[in-house]
Each structure stands twice: as structure tokens, then as C-alpha cells.
Amino acid sequence: MAETTVSIRVRYAETDQMGVVHHAAYLPWLEVARTEYLRQRGLPYKTLEEQGISMPVLKVEVEYLKPALYDDLLSITAKLEAASAVRFQFAYEVRRDGGKTLLCRGRTFHAATGRDGRPKRVPEEIMHILGGDLAKS
Amino acid sequence: MAETTVSIRVRYAETDQMGVVHHAAYLPWLEVARTEYLRQRGLPYKTLEEQGISMPVLKVEVEYLKPALYDDLLSITAKLEAASAVRFQFAYEVRRDGGKTLLCRGRTFHAATGRDGRPKRVPEEIMHILGGDLAKS
Amino acid sequence: MAETTVSIRVRYAETDQMGVVHHAAYLPWLEVARTEYLRQRGLPYKTLEEQGISMPVLKVEVEYLKPALYDDLLSITAKLEAASAVRFQFAYEVRRDGGKTLLCRGRTFHAATGRDGRPKRVPEEIMHILGGDLAKS
Amino acid sequence: MAETTVSIRVRYAETDQMGVVHHAAYLPWLEVARTEYLRQRGLPYKTLEEQGISMPVLKVEVEYLKPALYDDLLSITAKLEAASAVRFQFAYEVRRDGGKTLLCRGRTFHAATGRDGRPKRVPEEIMHILGGDLAKS
Numbered sequence: 001m002a003e004t005t006v007s008i009r010v011r012y013a014e015t016d017q018m019g020v021v022h023h024a025a026y027l028p029w030l031e032v033a034r035t036e037y038l039r040q041r042g043l044p045y046k047t048l049e050e051q052g053i054s055m056p057v058l059k060v061e062v063e064y065l066k067p068a069l070y071d072d073l074l075s076i077t078a079k080l081e082a083a084s085a086v087r088f089q090f091a092y093e094v095r096r097d098g099g100k101t102l103l104c105r106g107r108t109f110h111a112a113t114g115r116d117g118r119p120k121r122v123p124e125e126i127m128h129i130l131g132g133d134l135a136k137s
Numbered sequence: 138m139a140e141t142t143v144s145i146r147v148r149y150a151e152t153d154q155m156g157v158v159h160h161a162a163y164l165p166w167l168e169v170a171r172t173e174y175l176r177q178r179g180l181p182y183k184t185l186e187e188q189g190i191s192m193p194v195l196k197v198e199v200e201y202l203k204p205a206l207y208d209d210l211l212s213i214t215a216k217l218e219a220a221s222a223v224r225f226q227f228a229y230e231v232r233r234d235g236g237k238t239l240l241c242r243g244r245t246f247h248a249a250t251g252r253d254g255r256p257k258r259v260p261e262e263i264m265h266i267l268g269g270d271l272a273k274s
Numbered sequence: 275m276a277e278t279t280v281s282i283r284v285r286y287a288e289t290d291q292m293g294v295v296h297h298a299a300y301l302p303w304l305e306v307a308r309t310e311y312l313r314q315r316g317l318p319y320k321t322l323e324e325q326g327i328s329m330p331v332l333k334v335e336v337e338y339l340k341p342a343l344y345d346d347l348l349s350i351t352a353k354l355e356a357a358s359a360v361r362f363q364f365a366y367e368v369r370r371d372g373g374k375t376l377l378c379r380g381r382t383f384h385a386a387t388g389r390d391g392r393p394k395r396v397p398e399e400i401m402h403i404l405g406g407d408l409a410k411s
Numbered sequence: 412m413a414e415t416t417v418s419i420r421v422r423y424a425e426t427d428q429m430g431v432v433h434h435a436a437y438l439p440w441l442e443v444a445r446t447e448y449l450r451q452r453g454l455p456y457k458t459l460e461e462q463g464i465s466m467p468v469l470k471v472e473v474e475y476l477k478p479a480l481y482d483d484l485l486s487i488t489a490k491l492e493a494a495s496a497v498r499f500q501f502a503y504e505v506r507r508d509g510g511k512t513l514l515c516r517g518r519t520f521h522a523a524t525g526r527d528g529r530p531k532r533v534p535e536e537i538m539h540i541l542g543g544d545l546a547k548s
Contacts, residue, residue: 009306012319016423016428017423017429020428023197028285028288044345049154054155058200059198059199060197062197064193071309071319117204148439150439153289156291159286165423168422169422182482301438333472334471334473
């Protein structure tokens, strides 16, 4: 399947005084899953940046269904939902209990830009790799 | 107008290596604006929590139009868009340059819950205050 | 040896516009290493908290020798340096490149407190476990 | 007096499940106070960076005396304790209740570096401004 799953242990610093994980703390987790998605396809985000390609976030949508708790061992799944040469859309799920309990669903929307922050077409060979995933998904 | 605006100076810690504010850093700003919205209406969120009412985030939607930069002096506007006794919806705008440049638009959706995390009806007198705002907005 | 090592991949959100990890981002890493130290000895911090024991941080000292970078795979080592029934002191090292390059050294100092935030003696059986480590270190 | 004080309202996102501010959240506050210290002397850190001068943190020492709480209105005082052309040392105090209650004391140690991360002498005119402060302190 054209998706990638990472494991994340909830850090104490990610909780708030409601006794659960603060809602902002999920965004870096989605980013970690997206990073690993790209790495697994041979496109480490670090390498993309070194080649002058950034993927800034244009929009996020996150639904919090059940709270994640300190020390929970979570699985975060990322998959590419749509891609053109200048736009990408990823979907995510955050789960607990070996994947049985869905805690959170999210989407992030990205542009491809150059170092100057202006839109930049992603090279063919990268689109080919990502497009293959879309075909399978 | 039934909205509240706060000023926030971007912190260095809120930037990332793209040279702009990381997208996750906006969520605490929206929270600050929401907190001041409630304080201005005589309902400090701290007091609500002490009375056993929490307003956990059920959903966030954030659109990033232009990047906020280190040391920018931003204005964040919050307003209540919808409210029932157990659900609230706030809308936000993040602006720079004395309000001229819109950087970001967002919405957060909240439940009202008790200390046990279960849905809880918000007391009449609070709804009265918030409802008045909706009528004006 | 009475120490515990964890692996942490640097998150994009942990960088700042200097192009390196922000200095505040190391503290949650030390906390993760401390948490795993306790878990390996059969004392998950979550369980300690459930038993009414907290270990708030009284002091931190962190030296930054070389910058950690986005996507670095780091190893963080924690060990208990001193312990009494109401005070604990941990030491840490953050390394890269399979442990060859030392990036950061730190210490954290903790009190043992009850739910009320007041000092609390740590039960004998816990001290026994931790004390054994000190003897070996 | 050669010191600068800033006001900071504690954000919900800065708390943890112990019901107090997480110890890592203080470091960005010290940074805010340091930034305002420089701005008041006509040396915005943003401008220094644009001129190719960075002041990375070499070491931090922070003592937590009493916990800061959600929604507290804090005053953070920064002063320069020592400076040479390539090293700076700042001291901080975090207070509540109109300055009456001391919550936290800290120190940060900095190098002056160029864009390449290597040590760089700070220009005479900047040293003159900062040195004047040391003479007065």
C-alpha cells in the first residue's frame, strides 16, 4: 500500500494541563510521518531542500477524535492523496493500541517552492516516484 | 464588533530552517486570541476550568497565505462564529503591518466538557454572554 | 553500565532559522531519555505519577558543543548521578554519527513531590532500584 | 539600570499535565527578554542577523524556584553580565505578582558567529553600546 507508518511515543512536553496532548503537538507528528513517507520512496526531505525544493504548508485540517495521552505509543500513517507538479496533499491517521483506536485524522496541503519561496515545478523523476504512489493508492 | 484582537511578537523559537514561522506555531497564537476573547467578556478560560468547564479542540482548519517572520509584530483577531450549549466555533485572522497584510486564516471547533472529559452543558449565564456576541456578529 | 540510550530523529519543527536545532528543543529530548531510563528499571514515569509521585525539574544545565541538524539521528544517553529520597540528579549526552560526535551535555536536578507539589519521600522499593544503579555507576 | 523587562502572559500550550508550565517553555521567554534588551539598545537581533552576526547559545543554566501557571502575567528581566568581542553572557529573572514573587533565575552564554557558524568579532560600535551597559551594571 502506498502509505507509510511511523511509531511515536508521546513526550511529557507534549501534554498540557488538561492532562492530554495539546492539539498543536500533533502537527510535528504529521510532519514526521510525511518525512518518513518521502524517505521510504528515496526522497528524503533534507535532500529535496538541498536541491532547492521546499514544500511549505498551505493548509492543515486536523480532527481530534480521542485524546492522546502521555507515554502512549502511537502509530501515524501518512499517504499522498493528490499531487501535481506544484501542489501536494497528504492524509494522516493517528492511532493507538496497535492501530485499533483512531485518535486523529488530518490533511496537509503543500506547495512546491524554490529557495526564494516562489512556486517551482518539481522535477519529472520526483513526480514519477510520487505519481506511482497515487496510481496505487 | 464582537471580536477581540491581540498583538503577538514572533519569537525566534517559532521559526524553522525555512526561515519563516513553523506552521504548528500558529495554533498557540490562535489559542492566545481565543483566551483574550473570553477574558474581555468576563469569562477567563482559567476561571472556566476552575469551574470544571473545559473547551477541548475537536477540529482545526488553518490556511497559511503568507509566511510570518521572526520579530514580526502580528495582530490576531478571534471571533465566535457559532455556539450551542455544548459546541463552539471560533474564526481567526493573523495580520501584519498594522492589519494591512493577511497572513493566515483559521477556525477551531470546540466541545464543552467537564473535568471527566465528557460533554457538559455550559451554564445559562455564560451562554447568555457568548450568545449576545453571536447576535452582534 | 547504569545508563540508558535512546534514539531520536530530529524533527523539522525543532529547527530554527539559524538552520540548526533550537536550544530549547533539547530539553524534551533529555526528558525522553530520562523517561526511558526509568522505564528500563521497571519504573515508568507514568506509573510514578499514577502513584502520586512527581519529579519536577528544579534546575537544568545544558552545554551546546555542536549544533544538531534537521533529520539527524541522535543518541541520547541518560544516567542517574545522585539520588536521595527527595532529590535526583541526571546527566545526559547527545551524540550523532553512531555516538562518535558529542553535540551536547546536560544535567537536570529534580525534587520528588506529591500531587500537592510538596516534597515527598520516594518509597524504599524505588530508592532500592535507583540506588543500585548509583552503586554501579 | 542596564536591564530590560518584558511582560509575558503564560500560554495554555506552555503548560504540561503536572498543571504548571513545562520547564522547556521558559527558554523561549528568556530569548524574548534578550531580544527586547537588544532592541532597546538599538540593536534588534533581526538586524544583527541581517548583518551576518548570530549569537548562538553555548550554554544555559536555569533554576526553577516556583512553578509558573497558565494565564500568569510574568515579568522577565534580562541583563548583560559579561561581554567580549566573541562571547556574551546574559542573566534573567522571571517574576510574578508585579515582580514580588521570583519564579526562576537563568543564565545564557553566547558566541558571536558569522553566517558560516564560525566565531566572528562583533563590530566596535556594537561592543561600545553593550560595553556601556556593562560599565553601568
